[in-house]
Amino acid sequence: MPTATAVMVGMGDIHVAKGDAAYNCLGLGSCIGLVLFDPTTQVSGMIHVMLPETFPGRPVDKVGKYADVGVPELVRQMTAIGAVSSRLLAAYAGGAQVFKFGAGVESKLDVGARNTIAVTEQIKKLGCKVLATDTGGNCGRTVSVTIGDGNVRVRTVNNGDKLLCNLRG
Amino acid sequence: MTGDNTQYGLLEMSAVREMANIGLGHATTALSNLTGRSFNMEIPKVETVCIEKVPDMVGNPEDVCVGIMMPIEGDVTGHIAFVFPWDSAQSIWRSLLGTCPETVGDIDELAASAMLEIGNILNSSFMNALSNMTDLKIHATPPVVSVDICYAVTTSVVAEAELNEVVALAIETRIFDMEDVETRGYFLCIPTVDGLDLMLRRLGVAEAA
Numbered sequence: 142m143p144t145a146t147a148v149m150v151g152m153g154d155i156h157v158a159k160g161d162a163a164y165n166c167l168g169l170g171s172c173i174g175l176v177l178f179d180p181t182t183q184v185s186g187m188i189h190v191m192l193p194e195t196f197p198g199r200p201v202d203k204v205g206k207y208a209d210v211g212v213p214e215l216v217r218q219m220t221a222i223g224a225v226s227s228r229l230l231a232a233y234a235g236g237a238q239v240f241k242f243g244a245g246v247e248s249k250l251d252v253g254a255r256n257t258i259a260v261t262e263q264i265k266k267l268g269c270k271v272l273a274t275d276t277g278g279n280c281g282r283t284v285s286v287t288i289g290d291g292n293v294r295v296r297t298v299n300n301g302d303k304l305l306c307n308l309r310g
Numbered sequence: 311m312t313g314d315n316t317q318y319g320l321l322e323m324s325a326v327r328e329m330a331n332i333g334l335g336h337a338t339t340a341l342s343n344l345t346g347r348s349f350n351m352e353i354p355k356v357e358t359v360c361i362e363k364v365p366d367m368v369g370n371p372e373d374v375c376v377g378i379m380m381p382i383e384g385d386v387t388g389h390i391a392f393v394f395p396w397d398s399a400q401s402i403w404r405s406l407l408g409t410c411p412e413t414v415g416d417i418d419e420l421a422a423s424a425m426l427e428i429g430n431i432l433n434s435s436f437m438n439a440l441s442n443m444t445d446l447k448i449h450a451t452p453p454v455v456s457v458d459i460c461y462a463v464t465t466s467v468v469a470e471a472e473l474n475e476v477v478a479l480a481i482e483t484r485i486f487d488m489e490d491v492e493t494r495g496y497f498l499c500i501p502t503v504d505g506l507d508l509m510l511r512r513l514g515v516a517e518a519a
Contacts, residue, residue, distance in 0.1 A: 152365065152465055153362070167371045167372060167461050168458075168459045168460065168462040168463075168465065169465070170456075170461075170462035170463060170465050170469070171465070171466045172465050172469060191465065191469050192473055203362075237462070239377075239458045239462050239463055240377070240379060240455060240456040240466065241454075241455075242423075242454065242455035242457075243426055243454035244452050252470055252473050253466075256469075280458065281458035281459045281462025281466075282462070283372065283459070298374055298414050298457075299414065299415060
């Protein structure tokens, strides 16, 4: 049974833990919540990505905000406490387009789609095994992860709470 | 941008507040004309905040809200957005349409276009006021509307703003309905650094070093 108190993973945050842990990523719109888990060492981590990549010439204020530098940093922090990157299991959700009403929303706004592509690319590069994803669409998502039982759940306004995958499955 | 607004001094911040006050005064008048209700015309509370704190200000992150966003174009660029809590949005719908969607799933084309229109009117009156004050070309582009959990809406606004430009700060204000205190709204103005500096120069406020 999950016992750990859930850590709130805010915009641009990276959290890692060894052993029992729980994470909440609240209200992901165009942002993406990514959880990684190494079943052998029980090291887990989560990141709340906001933008696809860092901007040339702009200082990086917070590594976890950007998929291109944030995802490798999450893996670095996890390997620092014992995880092995080739064993990592991944699940992620978000990258929606919550502004669904109005003229030409599809063409005007695409941060969510770009975030999804950027995170997918990083995951591929790192060679993690992707268990499940829930991206795109028009719904804001809240992702709850309980390492104790391995459940990754996604909650939306329209569809309620559903199990995305089990990290221990 | 992270950190406090150290690049702007007290003088600059009070000019920003004054601009927001005047712009929002015009916007609330427009809202009153549209809905036939009187909104608080007193100087609204204006807070200039670090962009990353925006999602935390508007309310309970998992409450449903209605967000109307539009990019600003012209001499000054950036993003503006109005965010209404669900119950306030319902009360606005009732005064405009005589009825309102009971749940998020009930929002039809009429309800959505009513909110788009609210956005058009609020934002264009705000932009016109700013434009007149600074003698700069500032126009609002067609709005987009979202109905979702508060945190998802506001983080998406912030991501959109940061994706395109270096943003200066977010100006948050609250609007209250005089007859019905439950109707309230939050206004976010997120200008770019260049845009804000230009406006400040036009107002005769020296640019921060």
